[in-house]
Amino acid sequence: MPEPSSAAVRPAPTGVIHDIGYQRYEGPRLGRRHVFGALYLHGVRTVFGFGRSAKAKIFPWLVVGIVTLVAVALAAIRSQIGEVVATYAQFADSMSWLVIFFVAVAAPELVSRDLRSGVLPLYFSRPLPRTDYALAKLLALVTALWLLLGGPQLLMFLGAAFTTKDGMSGVWNELLDLLPGLLYAGLWAAVFASIGLLVASLTGKRAFAAGGVVAVFLMTTPIVGVLSILPSRAANELAGLASPTTLVRGTGIWALGDLLFDDGEAGLSIGGFGPVYALAAVLLVAGATALLLARYRKVAS
Known part of the structure; x- marks a missing residue:
């Protein structure tokens, strides 16, 4: 009696392949530049709460509302009394405390969340160098801070332009006042963003960040007060180097003082040390950026 063949006793296959519609991507590969741009735009949106819950929008838009109301009030008062209540630079200086708290909330949202949730390996698995990630986040925060200060300055300009009695010459003169103010706002944004993002990148816990x-911004302020009352005149004039806030103000006084401040040195005496303030600001931004890049070279992927 012949034995059954192996084919006869082999069980029938039970597996079924289903086509569920997955297809290979055949579109253009946009590359590194577009990845950087997408990360930058996402960062700007994150700072202002776009694409996030309503709760995440409360604080950033509360700050935006406050600085906008202040700018509108200054423009309205100027239109009524016909005199400049506060220059564009003085407006930025007066909003510095709000900017500090804005950075304290925005910087952890940009970097601390990614550290805590462990998504950095996903970012770095694509054609995105670590330096691009850090620079895109930094540029996003700089842009957001510049918009936070520059937007209200633009409202102040529009209020002055529409109420000037000197015609187009008055509008032109006002524009010449606005442009240095926007540059000054950019200086605020660069210094505060570089420091804030570096500090926030050190921990994944947003509260600690x-x-x-x-702490970095507020704890340096008393140092300026102590140095400014020393008997040495040089120490008094260099005291502003001890705090990022006064460092920015001193740099603005030296670089754009006549264009920015109506009352001379805006309460800060820098003497002949203006170039020292400017050099210190550049070194601070460059150093903080370099440390930020070094930090992300060591982040585990």
């Missing part, structure tokens, strides 16, 4: 950012 926010506290660290506030």
